[in-house]
Amino acid sequence: MAEGWRETNRAWWDERVPIHAASDYYDLDRVRRGGDTLRPFEIEEVGPVEGLDLAHLQCHLGVDTLGWARRGARVTGLDFSAPAIETARRLASDAGLAAEFVHADVYDAPRALGGRDFDVVYTGFGALNWLPDLRPWADVVARLLRPGGFVYLAEFHPIAWVFGDAGLDVVHDYFRSPQRFDDAAGSYADREADTVHNQVVDALHGLGAVVSAIAEVGLTVEHVHEHDVSLFARWPWLERYDDGTYHFPEGRPRIPLVYTVRARRAERPAERRR
Numbered sequence: 001m002a003e004g005w006r007e008t009n010r011a012w013w014d015e016r017v018p019i020h021a022a023s024d025y026y027d028l029d030r031v032r033r034g035g036d037t038l039r040p041f042e043i044e045e046v047g048p049v050e051g052l053d054l055a056h057l058q059c060h061l062g063v064d065t066l067g068w069a070r071r072g073a074r075v076t077g078l079d080f081s082a083p084a085i086e087t088a089r090r091l092a093s094d095a096g097l098a099a100e101f102v103h104a105d106v107y108d109a110p111r112a113l114g115g116r117d118f119d120v121v122y123t124g125f126g127a128l129n130w131l132p133d134l135r136p137w138a139d140v141v142a143r144l145l146r147p148g149g150f151v152y153l154a155e156f157h158p159i160a161w162v163f164g165d166a167g168l169d170v171v172h173d174y175f176r177s178p179q180r181f182d183d184a185a186g187s188y189a190d191r192e193a194d195t196v197h198n199q200v201v202d203a204l205h206g207l208g209a210v211v212s213a214i215a216e217v218g219l220t221v222e223h224v225h226e227h228d229v230s231l232f233a234r235w236p237w238l239e240r241y242d243d244g245t246y247h248f249p250e251g252r253p254r255i256p257l258v259y260t261v262r263a264r265r266a267e268r269p270a271e272r273r274r
């Protein structure tokens with residue numbers, strides 16, 4: 001079912017890069033002028049990054065990567081879309097920020113990054129659903145971390161995808177394998193954009209599957225936080241706040257819309273004394 005997923009998904013992303021770069025959603029001019037795209041809970045949960053080596057997997061246009069660079073991290077973004085990496089490099093240069101951007105598939109990251117290791121591996125918001133297999137992804141994350149380093153993952157909550165687009169009736173399976181399907185033209189950043197590569201191979205990775213994959217590669221899970229906030233109007237009745245986040249109306253029962261995980265690689269075991 002997922003055969004050919006990489007070519008299908010890369011064509012989808014390559015076509016959307018210029019659309020996203022010109023979109024209000026990504027507002028690259030704001031980033032050029034010094035604007036920040038990281039969410040307050042990410043900044044708090046990751047903590048200070050000054051002087052740390054940070055790898056951002058599936059970095060897209062690099063806007064969040066540059067947010068960590070502004071906070072003093074030495075950043076390396078990686079993405080399998082060549083136009084995305086070119087755009088990210090230009091954006092870093094326009095913003096006057098030091099950042100390295102590498103064109104590679106996430107499953108090939110350890111080789112593409114020359115065997116380097118990092119204090120922080122960051123990945124976020126609309127990344128994991130493009131990957132058919134979690135366990136090899138978690139292996140990559142563990143290999144990129146130096147002893148004592150941690151992965152920080154911020155994602156849309158999988159429960160939000162089982163409902164229809166109007167209300168909270170369950171219409172999609174939570175336990176589904178990666179699926180190939182014809183998506184609408186355009187994208188979340190520009191619904192009206194005219195596009196020809198509209199097929200995707202998409203996965204829904206349950207919360208348990210993600211956390212288990214991370215634990216199975218030997219990382220210690222430090223937190224799994226669920227947040228009642230989203231970054232887009234998952235349903236038309238969510239309320240948009242001035243900071244661009246979306247919330248349940250006052251009094252309406254809430255479900256989590258976003259989750260974050262921090263998991264750490266153990267320090268090197270102390271050498272035994274004779």
Ligand SMILES: C[S@@+](CC[C@H](N)C(=O)[O-])C[C@H]1O[C@@H](n2cnc3c(N)ncnc32)[C@H](O)[C@@H]1O
Nearest residue numbers: 013058059060079080081105106124125126130
């Ligand atoms: C929604 S973006 C996530 C980044 C960030 N949240 C944002 O909105 O800018 C998803 C990114 O994953 C990348 N991607 C998808 N599959 C990939 C793979 N197998 N290896 C590397 N990058 C991949 C796409 O090119 C895209 O840039």
